[in-house]
C-alpha cells in the first residue's frame with residue numbers, strides 16, 4: 287500500500303533519516319519503534335510531506351514524494367501528529383468536520399461516533415476542554431474523516447494514562463477491522479505496539495536496526511533499543 291525506498295531527510299546540512307526502505311501492506315499495522323530522537327517524527331513528517339525528503343514514496347500505484355501534504359491527504363494518506371494538535375477553540379464536531387473537506391462529504395460518518403462514543407456525547411464542547419486521551423481520540427477521528435487508506439499515527443500514547451492506552455489499542459484494532467485500512471504507528475511503548483502491530487521496525491539514529499513480525503517479537507531485543 288505504502289512503500290518507501292531510500293528515504294533521506296535532513297535539517298539543513300544534517301541528515302537525520304539515512305535511507306530508509308520499508309512498506310506497509312493492505313490492512314496491515316506497522317509499528318515503528320525507537321526512543322526519543324531516533325527520527326520517528328521526522329520520518330512521519332516526510333511521509334505526509336511537511337518535510338522535504340529524497341528517495342521514493344510509492345502510495346498504491348503512485349509516486350507521491352513531490353506531492354503537497356493536501357494532495358497526499360486527498361489520495362488517502364492521513365496523519366495524526368505527535369501531541370495531537372486539535373483546534374482547541376473549535377467544537378469537537380467542528381474538529382472532525384475539518385477532516386471532511388478532503389472527501390466532499392458534509393456529515394460525520396456514523397462509524398466515527400460508533401468508534402468514539404465519548405466524542406458524540408461531547409460533540410458540542412470545545413476541544414480544548416477535553417482530556418488528553420479524549421483529544422487523542424478526536425485527532426484520530428478527524429484523520430478518519432478524511433477517509434484514509436493509510437493512517438499515520440505519531441506516538442499516540444505519549445502523555446496518555448496506562449488504562450486509556452489499552453482502550454486506544456482496542457480502538458485501533460477495531461478501526462483496522464472495520465475500515466480495512468493500513469496503519470503506521472510510531473511508538474516507544476512496547477506493550478501497546480505488541481497489541482496492534484503485525485510487524486515492527488526498530489529505528490536507531492535514522493537507520494533501521496531490525497525488523498520483526500508481530501508474532502515473533504523479541505521483547506528483550508526491542509527493549510534494548512527503547513531504553514537509554
Ligand SMILES: Nc1ncnc2c1ncn2[C@@H]1O[C@H](COP(=O)(O)OP(=O)(O)OP(=O)(O)O)[C@@H](O)[C@H]1O
Pocket residue numbers: 297302320321322323324325326327328329368441
Ligand atoms: N527542527 C529541527 N532542526 C534540527 N534538528 C532537528 C529538528 N527536529 C528534530 N531534529 C533532530 O532530528 C533527530 C530526530 O528527531 P525526531 O524528533 O524525528 O525524533 P523522534 O524519534 O521522533 O523523537 P521524539 O519522540 O522525541 O520526537 C534528533 O537528533 C533531533 O535532534
